[in-house]
Amino acid sequence: MSQDKEAGSPRVGVLKFALWGAALVGVAVVVYIIAQAFITPRAKGGLKDLARGEMARLILPAEASAAPATSFFDADGKPVRIGDFRGKVVVVNLWATWCAPCILEMPTLAKLAEAQKGRDVVVLAISIDRDKDADKARAFIAKNAPLAFYRDPKSSLPFSLTPPTAAMPTTLVFGRDGVERARMLGEADWGGKDAAAVIDRLLEEK
Structure with missing residues (x-):
């Protein structure tokens, strides 16, 4: 024992x-x-910790996805692509005049565009209204300076995204490299400090 x-x-x-x-x-x-x-x-460019407040519903893609090559049109009818703004942080808002939440949030996007003047930031409010409502959409954007008028009358861009979206409004944020970094489905306040923090983080990337 x-x-x-x-x-x-x-x-x-x-x-x-x-x-x-x-x-x-x-x-x-x-x-x-x-x-x-x-x-x-924090990891350079990481946005997970910024998904809070008005940005709490921010969707961060699991895989990097470049902006689609699909064209839309500027106020003069000239074809434009998101990739044309490569080197800048690009905020793309897909909206329509028949979408009440789109109308409500547009002034906040105008506020964001105003606050980011002089920085490498572009805010693109792209109307998916049909041709018959183009004048109505143009007049609405004119009331939300400094936003410029862009349109996609065939709604090609929403379905060219990865993954596609049918939600209105949809707002996408692309980094300087032209890759989608975040997405918001539905209305949000883009004129506040939470959205500004997201933009600032992406501007840090070189």
Whole structure:
């Protein structure tokens, strides 16, 4: 009996040592992670921590997706693509005059565009109204300076996105590299500090 105890005691000692060793390694890993968090509090360009307040419903894509090559039109009828603004942070808002939430949020997009003047930021409010409502859409945007009038009368752009969207309004944010970084389905306040924080984060990227 005593011999069994004596024979088992070294094994118990080794087990205790292994457990303590594992615990120390775990503590070291936690300390390292905490230290790194203080040294580099966020990954460059990461937006997850900014999905709060008015941006709480921000959808962050699981995979990088470049802006579609689909054209829409400016106020003069000239074809334009999101990729034409590469090198800037681009906020694309898909809206229509028949969409009440779109009408309500548009002044906040105008406020965002005003606040970002002089920076590498472009706010594109793209109407998907049919041709027969183009004048109505143009007049509405004219009341929301400094937004310019853009239109996609065949609603090609919403269905060219990855994934496509049928929600109105839909707002997409593209980084300087032309890749979609975030998406919002439905109305939001784009004129406040929460949206500004998202834009500022993306402007930090080079």
